[in-house]
Amino acid sequence: MTGTVRAAQPDTGGRAVVTILTGLMLGMFLGALDTMIMASALRTVADQLQGLTLQAWVSTAYLVTLTISAPLYGKLSDIYGRKRLYIIAIVLFLAGSVLCGLSQSIYQLAGARAVQGLGAGGLTSLALAVVADIAPPDKRARYQANLGAVFAVASVAGPVLGGLFAGSPEILGIAGWRWIFFINVPIGLVAGLLVVLLLKVSAKGARQRVDYGGAITLAITVLPLLVVAENGRHWGWGAPLSIALYALGGVGLVAFLLVERRVGDSALLPAKLFRNLSFTLVNMVNFLGGLGVFAGLALFPLYLQIVKGLSPVAAGLLLLPQSLATTLGARNSSPLMNRFGYKTVLAGGMTLMTLVYLLLGWVGVATPVFVLGVLVTVLGYGMGVFFQVILIAIQDSVPASDIGLASGLYSFTRQIGGVAGTAVFVSLLFGVADDRVGDSFRAASEQDPLSTALRDPQVLAVPANAKLVGEIQATGTVGLDDTSFLAQVDGRLAQPILEGLASSLNLVFIVVGAFLALSVILALSVKGKAGSEEETPC
Known part of the structure; x- marks a missing residue:
């Protein structure tokens, strides 16, 4: 550890440490909350900004910048000091929050979320580093456990708060959903002031290599592929622009691998670790688990709010048992690992997630909410088990000398999976839904309720119905950038759209389940340091 604590504040002793810890926890809470709070609110936000089919950008922009920036903050803070980097992180996060609240389009919101993510990447990584700097060794584990509890609180509070804000038309004269971001400002200012005024940690200032090249080339790899994933269904997957972006992503990948090889142990993804088969397998499980976790956060609230017609508040409350179960799963993991070994428990958690996604492939418009x-x-x-056990699996897959380095990739690999899963599966959802909704209208026979509604003068006398029918007659399908019209139109007109979206979600859920089934096989293939469960460090 390169940071050292100055001999300041002898009069306050542990009280200053606790106050600083409170500021760090508030900062971490904001970063974790903004990953979760959009789950129940994003449908409403995207509808109001006329961009539901593009909503994946709002999540992926945040995750991409958070994932790439997090490991850089740690290295830079060793050189320039924790406090200076924390100020930069909190300023970026709050600036991004204000820009999010002021956004007038889905693209502006995605760009502002990217700024937010740049700040959020430091809020977590720097908090863990500061605790290691300031906490006495006998209290460090307890303080870090308190920081870890922040994620559990955020997972519970996020969907509910998102639903409450999104479900409020206005608060103090401002659209309710904008307060999702504006509320960060006073909390973030308090967090920043506590840390800035009280933290007295300095860095040794030793120069070391920071993998800027890895971060840049990773972005060049990921972003073009995300653009294709989002727009390929409109351009055509074999269109010249799509092919050009495939090529750019491929060039970025080659450049990234070359850069990582050149910088060695300073790399974002050190090659020496991935020469270890067990470590590689565990990180593949981590990637696939992240894919499943973030796909669920993006897709399930859409199902609840669009197909089932729940309000954002009701959807947030329905997600509350999931958050509580995540916390319970994490707490129960340790005794289960002591009894069965981490490999069996990890595979069990991934199996639960797999089965749920496969069962979600059969839910429909009429499926009871309970x-x-x-x-x-x-x-x-299952998610709680995954979150807790995968870290043990990562640490157990490497020699003791590499545990710190390997642990640093715990969040990184999972979030990369989350970025890929959110972009690809949301794009797949709306690509399939466009076709299935159009097919439903084209396949309607003369006697179908839909055809009857399309010819009914009383139905057409309602402006919302007339607008929808006009769009169907002109294009043969329905635009899904704003789905708020579903609550206003005749049920016979809405039914094919709901069924098309539900069947599209079914397909995507099954695809996610297939990827998670692969993670179960990989989890069972993992071996510990000596290939035995007895060495599991539970």
Whole structure:
């Protein structure tokens, strides 16, 4: 550890440490909350900004910049000091929050979320580093456990708060959903002031290599592929622009691998670790688990709010059992690992997630809400097991000398999976939905309720119905950038759209389940340091 604590504040002793810890916890809470709070609010936000089919950008922009910036903050803070980097992180996060609240389009919101993510990447990584700097060795584990509890609180509070804000038309004259971001400002200012005024940690200032090249080339790899994932269904997957972006992503990948090889142990993804088969397998499980976790956060609230017609508040409350089950799953993991070994427990958690996604492939418009509540609760328990056990698996897959380096990739690999899963699966959802909704209208026979509604003068006398029918007649399908019209139109006109979206979600859920089934096989293939469960460090 390169940071040292100055001999300041002898009069306050542990009280200053606790106050600083409070500021760090508030900062971490904001970063974690903004990952979760959009789950139940994003449908409303995207509808109001006329960009539901583009909503994946709002999540992926945040995750990409958070994931790439997090490991850089740690290295830079060793050189320039924790406090200076924390100020930069909190300023970026709050600036991004204000820009999010002021956004007038889905693209502006995605760009502002990217700024937010640049700040959020430092809020977590710097908090862990500061605790290691200032906490006495006998209290360090307890303080770090308190920081870890922040994520559990955020996972519970996020969906509910997002639903409450999104479900409020206005608060103090401002659209309710904008307060999702504006509320960060006073909390963030308090967090920043506590840390800036009280933290007296300095860095040794020793120069060391920072993998800027890895961060840049990773962005060049990921971003073009995300653009294709989002727009390929409109351009055509074999269109010249799509091919050009495939090529750019490929060039970025080659450049990234070359850069990582050149910088050695300073790399974002050190090659020496990935020459270890067990470590590689565990990180593949971590990647696939992240894919499943973030796909669920993006897709399930859409199902609840669009197909089932729940309000953002109701959807947030229905996600509350999932969050509580996640916390319970994490708490129960340790005794389960002591009894069965981490490999069996990890595979069990991934199996639960797999089964839930496969069952979600069969839910429909008429599926009772309580069934969905049971499924999402089981999913949350499996996620909690995954979150807790995968870190043990990562640490156990490497020699003791590499545990610190390997642990640094714990969040990184999972979030990369989350970025890929959110972009690809949301794009797949709306690509399939466009076709299935159009097919439903084209396949309607003369006697179908839909055809009857399309010819009914009383139906057409309602402006919302007339607008929808005009769009259907002109294009043969329905635009899904704003789905708020579904609550206003005749049920016979809405039914094919709901069924098309539901069947599209079914397909995507099954695809996610297939990827998670692969993670179960990989988890069972993992071996510990000596290939035995007895050495599991539980």
